[in-house]
Amino acid sequence: MAGNGDGVTLLGYWASPYALRVKWALKIKEVQYEYMEEHLPDKSPMLLQYNPVHKKIPVLVHKGKPLAESLVIIEYIDEVWKHNPLLPQDPYHRAKARFWAKFADEKCVPAMFRAFSKVGEEQAQAAEELRENLKTLESALEGKQYFGGETIGFLDIAVGWIGCWARMNEEVAGVNMIDAEMIPLLSVWFQKFLELPIIKECLPPQDKLLEHTKEFHKMLMMATLT
């Protein structure tokens, strides 16, 4: 049974960026955990029990107690395992990191999804919105190597996945999402971040993810036709 004793269990899905960012947090903190794959769209009784409110992964179970919502989980991990801190110490910088993570989740991600799932004018508008919002996100780098400074931190792992998914999404949906001319600094950061061994080794197999993205896109396109 998951979560016995002091153990840590992560319920996830291989193609989920939200589960991925929790994996990154656990990896950085060197936390031993048991990973349980949900075979979505089927949801296991365990998932439904541990996240009855949203019925979604990721769910972290620690000492038998479940937590949902990936950024909530990451902050919890940061507070329980204090070495290799993810969030900065200073309250103002913590607030900035939280602000930008929220911005990315609420402004960049939905725009990316719309650019991926829509066609025509709607798609073009969504893609433009995404590119502009990524430009705004770039300003949060403030000339640093990573959002966390010299090393990666909370904001890097909160938003870094977008670089991987956007590249795949723009190839499949045929619309520009990462405009290197528009976001030169963010483009470089995406590349650097995703190349870091600790980050790269958790990424889902890229060919499998591409297939998955293509299938998902096909399904969405068929739905818009009916």
Place this chain on the structure above:
Amino acid sequence: MAEEVKLFGKWTSPFSRRIEVALKLKGVEYEFFEEDTFNKSPALLNYNPVHKKIPVLVHNGKPIAESLVIMEYIDETWKHNPILPIDPFEKAMARFWAKFIDDKFWAIWPAVKKAMTSGGEKEREEGIEEAQLHLDTLETQLKEKKFFGGERLGFVEISASLIIWIVVSQEVMGVEILTQEKFPALHELTQKFVHDDVFKQCVPPWEPLVAYFKAQYWGAVAASK
């Protein structure tokens, strides 16, 4: 160094009110700047260029935006009278529920606003129905989980006060949305915000608040004729 705390907000906004409650619970002196949505001050646009919205807290010249982010900042900067639980798991649960409430509100409020400002009978009915669908989700969670202890005004309780704005809109429109019959747990909660001495501070003065939204509502009704 003397603390300089400024809050850019609106007395009619639940998100602005939350910050005032948090500052008051901490005993922090602050200067309040009332913003006009249709005529935003250069200061606000300077301090929150990304969203151009209230509330914005400016502490010794440093701006922080997004109400839950601001509340966490306040809790971390002024450490006495904690708003969030100390235990990491309880803290995580508080964050989870505050986010849940906010997300639900952002589904409910546009529906309520549609009902309040569209001026048309049909749109009003549709808006109310939509709002009740989302209230149902909140009711279920509140009933089952009792998502907060309820006695102390903490992070989740302060966040949940925005439910009062639904009650205000009922009075404004003269319709029932959040009925005791359909939503007993939510109704009990709203009563607490209206009657309890401590919880009361989460809500602006009732009559002026109702009058403010009434003006918007009847303005829209008149415009639609």
